[in-house]
Amino acid sequence: MTKNKIQYSEDIVPYSRDELIEKVRRKMSNKRFQHVLRVEDMSLILARKNNESLEKASIAALVHDYGKERPNEDYIELIKDQYLDANLLKYGNAIWHGLLGSYFIKKELQITDEEILQAVRVHTTGAAEMSRLDCILYVADYVEVGRQFSEVDKAREIAMNNLDEAVSFETEQTLLYLIQKKALVYPKTLETYNAWVAK
């Protein structure tokens, strides 16, 4: 697998890739951990295609769901302690693990690289302005080989050809999906849509 070829050398994490993987594995179910490894694979493919740092792509992917299985109480406490926007309390883990997961990644994994933390912050909602690394993680999470949904083949094909178009397609499909199931939509998701999809 692609990921096994990566050796960390940039001193972004103060330990090896194997140690990072072990720290991540301990925080989640095996099912989610396998998803994380597939997101890393896909992120590396996209990073190669788009001339992004493979090491950053690997780390961002490995930590992107680090906060996904944390209890809600951890996030509620964080929102209150850090005086974050109280509207966040209306949302749940689906929004929190992305937007706020970076707090735990910084504190517990000693990762301070702002590009990586930002890619994690926007990996669920996207953002009006996204770096290449942001786009890679956002798209890799959507099209990793384990994903199954009606438009996934089309999404993968676009991802292999044009990263920006893949961000646009994913954003449009995600918003339609959320509305069709009458789910709460975080305002940042609409900002992403208005910037990346709307004409």
Next chain:
Amino acid sequence: MTKNKIQYSEDIVPYSRDELIEKVRRKMSNKRFQHVLRVEDMSLILARKNNESLEKASIAALVHDYGKERPNEDYIELIKDQYLDANLLKYGNAIWHGLLGSYFIKKELQITDEEILQAVRVHTTGAAEMSRLDCILYVADYVEVGRQFSEVDKAREIAMNNLDEAVSFETEQTLLYLIQKKALVYPKTLETYNAWVAK
């Protein structure tokens, strides 16, 4: 027609209904004017069903598109002169005539009733919190008898039975329609969705 039975007596406008109709007629094409009269008809039906003031429902309906055929320059000047949110400049008449049309209604038609002005402000986007009059105008504009779109029969049936459900249905359908045509979505429309549609 229902509307002919209305006599204004509450001193909300300093002239008769016939004079208001004449002022409105002068500001728009005949096609739009006929739409306005149909929205008034539907607003009166909904006002009767929902115990709302018929006079306010009539006035709000008659003036709701007062600013719809104004040149863009009028709105751009208004946004700049009144130091309104500069993000409004990214949108067009579809958003401006609702949100900002009330400026012209107040100034040129001497209508100062805040309930009526507010119903006009939110008649296109809706709002998280809407008064009964807001809901009546919002729904009447969507289901007036001249409207034709695939879900209109269902929308009318809901409107005849439950005003809140009609607001919810209209909001969901409108958002889906905008996304399907990749149109820019004003953030307030999402606020309406999150408040009225999302579970």
